Amino acid sequence: MFAEVLVSAFLIIAGIFGLVGSLGLLKLNDTMQRLHAPTKATTLGVGGVLIASMLYFLLVKDDLSFHELLITLFLFLTAPVTALFIAQTHILMGLRRSDLPPTGGEHDWSIYDDPPEQDPQDADQPQS
Numbered sequence: 001m002f003a004e005v006l007v008s009a010f011l012i013i014a015g016i017f018g019l020v021g022s023l024g025l026l027k028l029n030d031t032m033q034r035l036h037a038p039t040k041a042t043t044l045g046v047g048g049v050l051i052a053s054m055l056y057f058l059l060v061k062d063d064l065s066f067h068e069l070l071i072t073l074f075l076f077l078t079a080p081v082t083a084l085f086i087a088q089t090h091i092l093m094g095l096r097r098s099d100l101p102p103t104g105g106e107h108d109w110s111i112y113d114d115p116p117e118q119d120p121q122d123a124d125q126p127q128s
Contacts, residue, residue, distance in 0.1 A: 002059075003055065003056070003059035003060050004060075006055055006059070007052045007055050007056045007059075007060075008052075010048045010049075010051050010052035010055065011048070011049065011052045013044070013048050014044070014045045014046070014047070014048025014049045014052065015045070017040060017041055017044040017045040017048065018041050018045035018046075020037070020040075020041065021037045021038050021039075021040050021041020021042070021045060022037075022038075022041060023037075024036070024037025024038070024040075024041075025037050025038050025041075031086075031090050032087065032090060035083055035086055035087055035090075036083075039079055039080065039082075039083040042075065042079045043075065043076060043079045043080070046075060047072055047075055047076060050068050050071055050072045050075070051072060053065065053068055054068045054069060054072070
C-alpha cells in the first residue's frame with residue numbers, strides 16, 4: 001500500500017508540473033519567459049514519471065531498474081544545459097520583443113547581421 005501511494009504521488013506531481021509547463025509555454029509572451037516553463041516541465045515532470053517507475057520496480061517488483069536511473073540522470077544534466085544554450089543564443093542575437101516581426105508578416109532579418117570587421121591593416125588603405 002505504501003509503495004502504491006508513493007508511486008501515485010510522484011505521478012501526480014509529475015502530471016502537475018507537465019501541465020503547468022505546457023500552459024506556461026503557451027501563455028508566456030517572451031522567449032526568456034517561455035524558456036523557464038518547459039525546462040521545469042521536462043526536469044520535474046518527466047523526471048517524476050521516471051522516479052515513480054523506478055520506485056515501482058524497486059518496491060513492488062523487487063528489481064532495480066538501472067536504465068531508468070541513467071535516463072533520469074541524463075535528463076537532469078542536459079535540460080538545464082540546453083536551456084542555458086537557448087538563453088545565451090537569445091541574448092547574443094540581441095532580440096527584444098519590439099524587434100520581433102508581427103505574426104504572419106515578412107521581416108527583413110538582415111538588420112540583425114553584424115557588420116563585417118575591418119582589418120586594422122586595411123584601415124590605412126582607401127576604400128574602393
